[in-house]
Amino acid sequence: MTDSQRTALIDHDVWNGGLFGGADGRWYAADQTRDVIEPATGERLTNIGVARAADVARAAKAAAAAQPAWAALAPRERAAVLRRAAAALERNLEDAARYIARETGGILAKAQLEVAEAATQLHIAAALPLQPQGLLLPSTAGRTSYARRVAHGVVGVISPFNFPLILSMRSVAPALAMGNAVVLKPDPQTPVSGGFLIARAFEEAGLPPGVLQVVPGDADAGAAVVEAPEVRMIAFTGSTAAGRKVGELAGRLLKKVSLELGGKNTLIVLEDADLDVAASNAAFGAFFHQGQICMATGRIVAHRKIAAELTRRLIDKAQTLPVGDPASGTVAIGPLINERQLRGVDAIVRASIEAGAVLEAGGTFERLFYKPTVLSNVQPGMRAFDEEIFGPVAVITPFDSDDEAVELANRTEYGLACAVIGASVARASAIGERLKCGLLHINGQTIADECVNPFGGRGDSGNGGSMGGPADPDEYTQWQWVTVKSTAERTPF
Known part of the structure; x- marks a missing residue:
């Protein structure tokens, strides 16, 4: 032909x-x-x-x-x-x-x-x-x-x-x-x-x-x-x-x-991580394609020493990422797929705020465009911590020890993707070995697929x-x- x-x-x-x-x-x-x-x-x-x-x-x-x-x-x-x-x-x-x-x-x-x-x-x-x-x-x-x-x-x-x-x-x-x-x-x-x-x-x-x-x-x-x-x-x-x-x-x-x-995927950020790099990874994992990805970063579990500063940087990203018609080629965040999806995302955000989470950025929408949203002080038992959101919401939970980080990451019935960012590859890898997931990324974020890799989860994933x-x-x-x-x-x- x-x-x-x-x-x-x-x-x-x-x-x-x-x-x-x-x-x-x-x-x-x-x-x-x-x-x-x-x-x-x-x-x-x-x-x-x-x-x-x-x-x-x-x-x-x-x-x-x-x-x-x-x-x-x-x-x-x-x-x-x-x-x-x-x-x-x-x-x-x-x-x-x-x-x-x-x-x-x-x-x-x-x-x-x-x-x-x-x-x-x-x-x-x-x-x-x-x-x-x-x-x-x-x-x-x-x-x-x-x-x-x-x-x-x-x-x-x-x-x-x-x-x-x-x-x-x-x-x-x-x-x-x-x-x-x-x-x-x-x-x-x-x-x-x-x-x-x-x-x-x-x-x-x-x-x-x-x-x-x-x-x-x-x-x-x-x-x-x-x-x-x-x-x-x-x-x-x-x-x-x-x-x-x-x-x-x-x-x-x-x-x-x-x-x-689905997945409720955790990114663990250790206290020795480069915060610019960590914030970039966390924002991409939470906001890419409006969070409508099974591998999206559903939780950002950050060491308490750096959680506030990481949150500040995520707020900056959420407030500056352009939202609009994706066909224009000039935006980072497009619309959610339909009204039902948008209402579901907003319901999880509202319920979590009522339960004590802090709305740091976003939480509003126009038509199907949901603003990139940052929630801090998110704890187990809150909907934003427990449920897959499938929307552009960064969920931040602090931790004090490696054991606590592992416990928080594994507190889910899902088991798709996890990631750990830190200066020590040995420490990050040791944490990673204890995480219950099918996809694990050390010094990366949770969204990754290269066609040549086996892709699969465990549990509800x-x-x-x-x-x-x-x-x-x-x-x-x-x-x-x-x-x-x-x-x-x-x-x-």
């Missing part, structure tokens, strides 16, 4: 009122449609099809029918499709990023990172089909024994609104690479960023018809993905409450399920599995044991 023959990935006319996939791998009209609204402006962005349970059931059947031929395709051919999809995203980076910024309310730099990282995820996944697919096992003479990885068949991917392209692609790409077909249900608030961009990239890449189905929808569509008998694995990213429902349903149906859920890097082959395949003899032999019976 020449450059003149390639089309832009962003094309409202292509997906208007539709879904993607079916038996022939095309766009088709949905019975139900919905407008997608830009959070920053309230304007209509586009119109999409909204999948119902029956649409999902048909999509799963079509994916199952297409999967065997895809799995049988030569590994190099599968890898080439993924590389071409990556190239399509790379060619469309700026247009795709601008659309993601408008659809998600995230700043333009965050959207550009999403597109670049999604392309990287495709390149990483493209290497998987060319890796060893099994192990030769010891056995008796005359018998060859080996274990090989085989595709699940159809993988259902349910993704959220906050980093929709990355959090869809991190499952779609390796699942396809390992020979699965995929039914992708993106959040209907971000259906283009989390689904249709992926469909368009794979269309241009020449993915065989039916192998990818994209069906944005509500909770009933998500349940239908889990319930479809053709779907043998579920990769879910979202809230802990929704994840429990997915896990319960998948467990009853004896399906493999990977749950990547997930079911103990990981996605990404070395974890992907085990997630998106299952082991099959095979033995071979040149001829059959009699048994003792």
Whole structure:
């Protein structure tokens, strides 16, 4: 395909009122449609099809029918499709990023990172089909024994609104690479960023018809993905409450399920830390993408000797970070995704102030724009200490000893990310080893993912599995044991 023959990935006319996939791998009209609204402006962005349970059931059947031929395709051919999809995203980076910024309310730099990282995820996944697919096992003479990885068949991917392209692609790409077909249900608030961009990239890449189905929808569509008998694995990213429902349903149906859920992540700042650096890390962890990240810094546990000064620096940052329309490219803080989210954030802030927390900055909003907020004197038992806020709120709690810092950090049912900042790497690492989390950063902050790392939490943050890097082959395949003899032999019976 020449450059003149390639089309832009962003094309409202292509997906208007539709879904993607079916038996022939095309766009088709949905019975139900919905407008997608830009959070920053309230304007209509586009119109999409909204999948119902029956649409999902048909999509799963079509994916199952297409999967065997895809799995049988030569590994190099599968890898080439993924590389071409990556190239399509790379060619469309700026247009795709601008659309993601408008659809998600995230700043333009965050959207550009999403597109670049999604392309990287495709390149990483493209290497998987060319890796060893099994192990030769010891056995008796005359018998060859080996274990090989085989595709699940159809993988259902349910993704959220906050980093929709990355959090869809991190499952779609390796699942396809390992020979699965995929039914992708993106959040209907971000259906283009989390689904249709992926469909368009794979269309241009020449993915065989039916192998990818994209069906944005509500909770009933998500349940239908889990319930479809053709779907043998579920990769879910979202809230802990929704994840429990997915896990319960998948467990009853004896399906493999990977749950990547919420977090109440702690950044510990020791008294010997560089406070400028610590404040920069704390502000980024608490405020980036309006705090709407599972890895967001939900608590800043600061040594009492430096807590007041760290608070002052965080107040300065909160009061100077520009808030506004992220598509303009000149702001640091955009809108929250919807009114319900904004009201939830504000309710936690108000309840914590009533319980004794001190409002140092922010705590106000206009439309969906919640001002960067700083709460000090936050104690266990306050909602801001205990609950995932998913908003731009820095929560500061003082401590007096390393043991107390560890106790405060571990006082949660979540277990996703933790970080420790201090001058002594040995001391910070010793503290880190005692923290109950799946992601640990020494002299960093809690928001980090590099595509090549296993990503997963524990407790209410997930079911103990990981996605990404070395974890992907085990997630998106299952082991099959095979033995071979040149001829059959009699048994003792």
